[in-house]
Amino acid sequence: MKSRLKERIEKILTEYGGKRQALLPALHLVQEREGHISEEVISYLASRLSLPSVDVYGMVTFYSLFSLKKEGKNIIRVCVSLPCYLRGGNQILETLKEELGIKEYETTPDKRFTLEPVSCLGLCDQAPAMMINDEVYGNLTKRKVKEIIRGFK
Amino acid sequence: MNPVKFRETKIVLKNIHRPHSRRLKTYLKAGGYQALKKVLKGMNPQGVIKEVERSRLVGRGGAAFPTGLKWEFAREAKDIPKYVVCNADEGEPGTFKDKQILEKDPHLLLEGMAICGYAIGARQGNIYIRGEYFQAYRILKEAVKEAEEKGFLGKNILGEDFSFSISLYRGAGAYVCGEETALLDSLEGKKGQSRVKPPFPAFEGFQNKPTVLNNVETLANIPDIILKGAQWFLKIGSQKTPGTKIYCLSGDIQRPGYYELPTGIKLKRLLIDYGKGVKGELKAILPGGVSSSFLTRKDLSVALDWPSVAKRGSQLGSGAIIILNDTHCMVDIARRCAQFFAYESCGKCSPCREGTKRTRELLTNITLGRGELSDLELLCELQEVMYDTSRCGLGQAALNAVRSAILKFRDEFEEHIRERRCRFGICPLGKESS
Ligand SMILES: Cc1cc2nc3c(=O)[nH]c(=O)nc-3n(C[C@H](O)[C@H](O)[C@H](O)COP(=O)(O)O)c2cc1C
Ligand code: FES
Numbered sequence: 085m086k087s088r089l090k091e092r093i094e095k096i097l098t099e100y101g102g103k104r105q106a107l108l109p110a111l112h113l114v115q116e117r118e119g120h121i122s123e124e125v126i127s128y129l130a131s132r133l134s135l136p137s138v139d140v141y142g143m144v145t146f147y148s149l150f151s152l153k154k155e156g157k158n159i160i161r162v163c164v165s166l167p168c169y170l171r172g173g174n175q176i177l178e179t180l181k182e183e184l185g186i187k188e189y190e191t192t193p194d195k196r197f198t199l200e201p202v203s204c205l206g207l208c209d210q211a212p213a214m215m216i217n218d219e220v221y222g223n224l225t226k227r228k229v230k231e232i233i234r235g236f237k
Numbered sequence: 238m239n240p241v242k243f244r245e246t247k248i249v250l251k252n253i254h255r256p257h258s259r260r261l262k263t264y265l266k267a268g269g270y271q272a273l274k275k276v277l278k279g280m281n282p283q284g285v286i287k288e289v290e291r292s293r294l295v296g297r298g299g300a301a302f303p304t305g306l307k308w309e310f311a312r313e314a315k316d317i318p319k320y321v322v323c324n325a326d327e328g329e330p331g332t333f334k335d336k337q338i339l340e341k342d343p344h345l346l347l348e349g350m351a352i353c354g355y356a357i358g359a360r361q362g363n364i365y366i367r368g369e370y371f372q373a374y375r376i377l378k379e380a381v382k383e384a385e386e387k388g389f390l391g392k393n394i395l396g397e398d399f400s401f402s403i404s405l406y407r408g409a410g411a412y413v414c415g416e417e418t419a420l421l422d423s424l425e426g427k428k429g430q431s432r433v434k435p436p437f438p439a440f441e442g443f444q445n446k447p448t449v450l451n452n453v454e455t456l457a458n459i460p461d462i463i464l465k466g467a468q469w470f471l472k473i474g475s476q477k478t479p480g481t482k483i484y485c486l487s488g489d490i491q492r493p494g495y496y497e498l499p500t501g502i503k504l505k506r507l508l509i510d511y512g513k514g515v516k517g518e519l520k521a522i523l524p525g526g527v528s529s530s531f532l533t534r535k536d537l538s539v540a541l542d543w544p545s546v547a548k549r550g551s552q553l554g555s556g557a558i559i560i561l562n563d564t565h566c567m568v569d570i571a572r573r574c575a576q577f578f579a580y581e582s583c584g585k586c587s588p589c590r591e592g593t594k595r596t597r598e599l600l601t602n603i604t605l606g607r608g609e610l611s612d613l614e615l616l617c618e619l620q621e622v623m624y625d626t627s628r629c630g631l632g633q634a635a636l637n638a639v640r641s642a643i644l645k646f647r648d649e650f651e652e653h654i655r656e657r658r659c660r661f662g663i664c665p666l667g668k669e670s671s
Binding site for chain 1: 327328329330331332333336367368369370371372406407408409410411412423424425426427428429485486487488489493494495523527557559560561565570573574577580581583
C-alpha cells in the first residue's frame with residue numbers, strides 16, 4: 085500500500101476515534117483512489133480496527149459502490165429501475181453493451197470503462213438516466229449514449 | 238376554514254427558485270434561521286415538541302409516522318447522549334425529492350435538524366446521504382461549513398446555551414439502508430441490515446442511544462411550523478395529514494418532475510394540471526414507488542394523502558408516483574419489481590431473502606411460458622407470509638406490486654400461462670431469452 089494512502093486512512097481512523105464507523109469513509113477513499121478494495125487493504129483495515137478480515141470483506145461485497153475487482157477508469161452506472169425502464173432504459177443498457185463490447189459488471193479490456201446496472205439514481209424525471217463517475221446524464225436516447233461514450237474515447 | 242390557495246403553498250421548496258438558493262446569504266435574506274432563533278430565545282423544548290405535535294406533521298419518508306410523537310419519545314427517553322439522524326438515503330425508485338432540498342436549500346434541512354436537537358436534547362446530528370448523491374454531498378458539506386462559521390451550528394449557537402453539530406456520512410449503494418434500522422447499522426460502519434423492532438430508534442437508535450430519525454422533507458417542514466405556527470400548517474392540505482407533500486411524477490407522463498402541493502390533491506388533478514397528461518393511455522399507477530400497490534383508472538379520484546391512498550388498498554409512501562400506459566405488460570412489470578427486491582434484499586431474514594428470490598423465479602418462469610395457474614395463488618400467499626414475517630419494511634412491501642398486479646390484471650397473467658401469449662410481444666414465452 086502506498087504510504088500516502090496509508091496516511092489518509094490513518095487520518096480517517098483518528099477522526100472517528102478508531103471506531104468501526106471509520107470503515108465506510110475509509111473504504112470510499114480507497115475505492116476512489118485505487119478503483120477497488122484489495123486484500124491488502126482489507127487486512128490492514130481489519131487489523132487496525134481489530135475486526136476479522138471477513139467482516140471487512142463482507143462490507144465490500146455488501147455495498148455496491150465498493151468492488152473487489154479493479155474497476156475501469158470510468159464507471160458507468162446505468163439505471164435499470166422501473167421509471168427508467170418504462171421510458172426505454174433497457175435500450176440504453178443494450179446500447180452501452182454494444183458500444184463498449186462488454187456485458188454487465190464487466191470492464192473493457194483497455195480498462196477505460198466498467199458497466200454497472202444500478203437501482204434508481206434519483207433522476208427519474210430525466211429517465212432514462214445514467215451516471216458516469218459523478219456526472220449525471222438524463223433523457224438518454226441510443227444516439228445520445230453513443231455520442232457520450234465516443235466523447236470519452 | 239378556507240384552505241390556503243394551492244399556488245401560495247410552498248414550504249419545503251419555497252426557496253429553491255432563488256438565485257444561489259443554496260448559499261447561507263440567500264437563506265438568511267429569505268428569513269432563514271429565524272425559527273432556530275425563535276426557539277433558542279423564547280421556547281422551551283417541550284413547547285417546540287407541542288407545536289410539532291399540534292401541526293400533525295407526519296413523516297415524509299414513507300411510513301407517515303407522527304413526527305411530534307417520535308420527538309416526544311426521544312425526549313422522554315432516559316439514556317444519553319441523544320442523536321438526530323437525517324435519512325437522506327433516498328432510494329425508493331421514483332423518488333427524487335430530497336435531492337432537491339439537499340442541493341438547492343441545504344440550510345433549511347440544517348435548521349430543521351438543529352431545532353430537533355434542541356427539542357430532544359441532542360448535541361449531535363448525522364446526515365446519512367446516499368453514496369451516489371455526489372453533488373448533494375459536496376453542497377451539504379459546504380453548507381455545514383458555512384453554518385459553523387456563522388455560528389448557526391457548533392458551540393453556543395446564537396450565543397445561547399445550546400451546542401449542536403452536524404456530521405455527514407455517505408452510504409455506499411444499498412437500497413435497504415434507507416430503512417431506519419439498517420441505516421443506523423450502516424451509520425455505525427456495519428453492513429446495512431435491519432434490526433429487530435422494537436426497540437424503536439427513538440429509544441435505542443444510533444449506538445443504542447435515543448435517536449430521532451427523520452426524512453429530509455420531514456425536517457425541512459420544521460422551520461415554518463415553528464415560525465408560522467401549527468395553526469397555519471393545519472390549514473394547508475388534508476385534515477388528517479396536513480401540510481404539503483413533494484410528489485414525484487415519473488414514467489409515462491408528459492411532464493415528469495417534482496411538485497410540492499398540499500396533501501390531498503386529487504390524483505387526476507396532479508396528472509392533468511401538473512403532469513400535463515399521460516403519455517398514451519393510462520393503465521396503472523404506483524403511488525408510492527415500487528414498494529406500493531397498483532392503482533388503476535378507477536382510482537383517479539383518490540386524494541393523495543396517506544389515509545386516502547391506504548383506503549384504496551395502496552400506499553402513498555414517499556410520494557413516488559409512477560405512471561404506466563397501456564403499452565406495458567403487467568407480467569413483465571411485476572417481474573421487474575420482483576427483480577429489484579431480490580437484488581436489494583439484505584439477506585438477514587429468511588422470509589425476505591428466500592421469498593424475494595422465489596418470487597423472481599416464479600414470475601420469470603411465467604414470462605418464459607413455464608408458469609402454472611397455481612403459481613398465482615402461491616404468489617399471493619407468499620405476499621401474505623412475507624408481509625407477516627419479514628423483519629423490515631423491505632420484505633413486508635416487496636410483493637405489494639406483484640400481488641396487486643395479479644389481482645387487477647389477472648387476465649394478462651392467465652394469458653401468459655394458459656395460452657403462452659404476451660399480447661404486447663414483450664415476454665419471451667418459450668422463445669430463447671434471458
Ligand atoms: C426498504 C426501505 C427503504 C426506505 N428508504 C427510505 C429512504 O430512502 N428515505 C427515507 O427517508 N425513508 C426511507 N424509509 C423509511 C424509513 O425506514 C423511516 O420510516 C423514515 O426515514 C423515518 O423518517 P420520517 O418519519 O421522517 O419519514 C425506507 C423504509 C424501508 C422499509
Ligand atoms: S428510475 Fe432511473 S433514475 Fe430513478
